Amino acid sequence: MTVFSSFKLSLTTLGANKKRSFLTIFGIVIGVAAVIIIMSVGAGAQSLIFNQISSQGSNLIGILPGYSDENGPPASAMGVVVTSLKESDAEALAKIKEITAVASYVRGVDTAKWQNQSIDATFVGVTPGYVDVEEIALSSGNFFNEADNSSLARITVLGFEAAKDLFGEQNPLGEDIKIKGISLKVIGVVEKRGVVAFQNQDELIFLPLLTAQKLLLGINYISMIRAKVINDAEVPFALDQAKQMLRERHDITNPDEDDFSARASAQALDALKQITNALKFFLAGIAAISLIVGGIGIMNIMLVAVNERMKEIGLRKAVGATEKNIQQQFLVEAAVVTLTGGVIGIIIGVLFSGLIAIVANYLEYQWDFVVTVPSILLGVSISCLIGVIFGWYPAKRAASLEPVEALRHE
Amino acid sequence: MPRETLIKLQDICRDFENDGVVTKVLHHLNFEIKNGEFVAIMGPSGSGKSTLMHILSFLDRVSCGQYYFNSEDTSEFNDDKLAALRNKKIGFVFQSFNLLPRTTVLNNVILPLEYNGAKDKKTAAEAALKAVGLEHRLNYFSNQLSGGEKQRVAIARALVNNPDVIFADEPTGNLDSKSGAQVMEILVKLNEEGKTIILVTHEQYTANAAKRIIKLKDGEIVSDEMVAERTDVKNGLVK
Numbered sequence: 001m002t003v004f005s006s007f008k009l010s011l012t013t014l015g016a017n018k019k020r021s022f023l024t025i026f027g028i029v030i031g032v033a034a035v036i037i038i039m040s041v042g043a044g045a046q047s048l049i050f051n052q053i054s055s056q057g058s059n060l061i062g063i064l065p066g067y068s069d070e071n072g073p074p075a076s077a078m079g080v081v082v083t084s085l086k087e088s089d090a091e092a093l094a095k096i097k098e099i100t101a102v103a104s105y106v107r108g109v110d111t112a113k114w115q116n117q118s119i120d121a122t123f124v125g126v127t128p129g130y131v132d133v134e135e136i137a138l139s140s141g142n143f144f145n146e147a148d149n150s151s152l153a154r155i156t157v158l159g160f161e162a163a164k165d166l167f168g169e170q171n172p173l174g175e176d177i178k179i180k181g182i183s184l185k186v187i188g189v190v191e192k193r194g195v196v197a198f199q200n201q202d203e204l205i206f207l208p209l210l211t212a213q214k215l216l217l218g219i220n221y222i223s224m225i226r227a228k229v230i231n232d233a234e235v236p237f238a239l240d241q242a243k244q245m246l247r248e249r250h251d252i253t254n255p256d257e258d259d260f261s262a263r264a265s266a267q268a269l270d271a272l273k274q275i276t277n278a279l280k281f282f283l284a285g286i287a288a289i290s291l292i293v294g295g296i297g298i299m300n301i302m303l304v305a306v307n308e309r310m311k312e313i314g315l316r317k318a319v320g321a322t323e324k325n326i327q328q329q330f331l332v333e334a335a336v337v338t339l340t341g342g343v344i345g346i347i348i349g350v351l352f353s354g355l356i357a358i359v360a361n362y363l364e365y366q367w368d369f370v371v372t373v374p375s376i377l378l379g380v381s382i383s384c385l386i387g388v389i390f391g392w393y394p395a396k397r398a399a400s401l402e403p404v405e406a407l408r409h410e
Numbered sequence: 411m412p413r414e415t416l417i418k419l420q421d422i423c424r425d426f427e428n429d430g431v432v433t434k435v436l437h438h439l440n441f442e443i444k445n446g447e448f449v450a451i452m453g454p455s456g457s458g459k460s461t462l463m464h465i466l467s468f469l470d471r472v473s474c475g476q477y478y479f480n481s482e483d484t485s486e487f488n489d490d491k492l493a494a495l496r497n498k499k500i501g502f503v504f505q506s507f508n509l510l511p512r513t514t515v516l517n518n519v520i521l522p523l524e525y526n527g528a529k530d531k532k533t534a535a536e537a538a539l540k541a542v543g544l545e546h547r548l549n550y551f552s553n554q555l556s557g558g559e560k561q562r563v564a565i566a567r568a569l570v571n572n573p574d575v576i577f578a579d580e581p582t583g584n585l586d587s588k589s590g591a592q593v594m595e596i597l598v599k600l601n602e603e604g605k606t607i608i609l610v611t612h613e614q615y616t617a618n619a620a621k622r623i624i625k626l627k628d629g630e631i632v633s634d635e636m637v638a639e640r641t642d643v644k645n646g647l648v649k
Contacts, residue, residue: 005524016512315508318469319522319567320497322490403469407508 003332010333014340021337024301027294028341028386029348032379034287036349036371037356042280043370044357049276051366052196053269059232060133060265061099061239063089063225063246068261083221084250084259087209090127090225092245098230098238101132105224106212112205114166114177121162123179123205125212133228141173141188149208152215156184160192161202179205180216235264291382294341295390302334302394313398314406327399334391335384342383346376413444415481416574416606417466422475424461435461437629438475443608445574448601450609450617453626460579462626463610467500467577468492480574497525501568503593505580507560509552509567515539516548519567526571538566542596558589565596575606582616594619594643619643 014021065082090104106125111118130136131143143157156177163172163186172186184207193201213219229238243255243262250259263271306313313326321329350371360367424436435458443449453459464470465477468484477484479495487495501522502508509518519535528534539545542562552560561581568576578597582590598619601607611617618641625633 002527012513311508312510315510316521316525317493318467318496318502318508320493320525320571322493322525324490325493325525404464407469407504 003328006329006332007336009329010336013333014337020301021340024298025337025341025344027297028291028338028383029345031287031291031294032342032345032383033349033352034290035284035382036346036375036379037352038283038287039280039375040349040353040369040371041356042276042283043372044353044360044367046273046276046280047368047370048360048365049272050269053265053272057135057228058265059229059235061227061229061235061242061262062265062268063093063227063242063260063262065221065223065260067256067258082259083219085222085225086220087127087213087222089246089249090222090227092249093225093227093242094129096227096238096241096245098234098241099227100230101129101228103127103130103133103226104209104222105130105226106209106217106219106222108212108217110179110216112162112166112177112179114172114175117166117168119162119165121179121203121205122199123156123207123212123216125207125209125216127209130206133226136193137191138188139191140171141186143188143206144208149210152211153208154182154184154211154215155187155208157188157190157206158186159190159202159204159206161200162205163189165203177205182215184211235266239264288382291386295338295386298334298337298387299390299394302330302391303397305333306330306394306398309398310401310406310409313401314403314409317401317403318407323399326401327395330395330398331388331391334395335387338383338387339380342380345383346379349379350376413446415442416445416447416479417443418476418478418481420476420478422465422472422477424458424465424470425473435629436465439631441624441631441634443606445606446601446604447622448598448607448609448620450611450620450623451626452610452612452614452617452623454612456628457626458629459610459626463577463579463608466608467502468496493525497522498571499574501565501571501573501576503561503564503568503576503578503581503597505583507557507564507584509560509563511551511553513552514548515544515550515552515555515563518552518563519570522567522571528571534570535566538570539563541569542566556589557585558592561585561589561593562596565593565600569600573605575608576600578607578609580611581609582611582613590616591643598643615641 063085065085066080087104090102093099094102104127107122109120109122112121112123127149128143128145138157139160141157144153144155148155158166158172166172166177167175172189175186176183177186178184195201207216209222227238227242229235239262246260246262247255247258252258316326353371354369357367357369419439419441421438421440422436423434423438426433426435439462451459451462461470465472472485479499484492484495510521516532516535516539519538520531523531523534536545536548539548542565544559544562544566547555547559552563555563576597581593581597585593594616597607597609607620609617609620617623618637618639620637621640622636624631
């Protein structure tokens, strides 16, 4: 008996038991669909992350306090407070020839109030270099300057939405808002910028760095330095210079003892890619467990089918089927069941992933719809493989039945 | 024309073991069946006639002794060789028909051909169905047929590989006397055309349609005689 005729036969048998066949493949459908959806959503989320990061520009160097591996995140990214980075470091970096602008950052979250309005806002203390580093423009008013910073001026620049939330249609310029009981005069509003690196830039409230450090936070360290390099080609050189300079300033001789992490934005992308890939495959692995559960379901049903078709097996043996013939018949049947489930699962998975991409794009995320051919092939072959693996035992059992016993079975 | 020996049993026995208890079903049987014979095997329940038929038809193996089929000792044949023998050399007719449900008459008859790579399966199956007078039922499902028709499909299935011998295990047991007579008529006709027929039955009238009757009791042969006056199945099976 050829594989093809086994295949035809299995279609007939499965067609004759439509309801049961459907229930059998259900587990496989869900498993394969889950794997496809997770892979696709993972790739979509990855594209979203990359689009976000690269929207910051590729000629930036970021410096965070605390040591990190080449590609791992530094401790400060996990919320650990490290105080090793100072504003004086940023001032020193500004002297590197290839670096055109430097900004230092501190950050806090508190309630901002104006008259009866109040919002929970993230306030960012930055040096005036921020305007050049992040290439922002103001829709009205001015950004603060060096003199404002060094004099701890009680002034603020609002993000587009922060201004809207607090002042509505009114002009915020010249008004005083309060954060932590400190009055800050609004001197400017930033143009609408949207979401960059997962932070809605329009909800931020900007203060001079020293004002934020001394008056609001009571700290003397900074949480990040960003430096802009003259062009992409000079980024590696500038990065090396910056590292050397910081080591000198911090009295570090062994690079393994760095108390800071300096990265180019491109390098950060690589690190993110590794992390998100690991996450994606981890989730797909979890989804794959459901495939195993589905496979066990198939084994169960196949065992029932072997019992139910005992007489048929006996008859087939009586008219000349060898053990191999019978085994092949049941294996092909299991493979056809799982393959059908796999194909249905792929269709559902692709449709669902497409739907997620459409919704995400509708919500103005830069979400790519990614379903790769390998992931489809993987879905097909895994589902087929599961049929063969979990069909093996029932098929073996069917094949090894004694013809007399099988024929006598009622 | 001297006939060749088709089946030769030499001192065969069959024991079954159940939880360590050995039951002897067949005790050292010896007999021969020649090509073209029509043999009925008779005996009460538990006499071992079914076990004997299973051994003769390669569905079961002997516990001791030798079984020669076409002068070949089949005792040591492996699964593949036995399957090939069942496929090519013998045909089965069962009491309970054993047709595949939800399968057409034609495909039921094609079934044995599926296992030997025969060409022109459809033509061969149609010819076999014509021989049993069912050419008008080719595309019926097996469960749409009457009992007599089902058994005739089973005979067509047994014939389709042109076997040396047809085993019929109580072929009329589930049929009314008219359908039973029709089935027996076909078997008699096949025998007249040269096929060896081995029939297992417990009805004397049915057995009398054969030419020779082997009677078993408690796993031993109690008589092995030619039939003096054969039943003419055309007159029906009940006296």
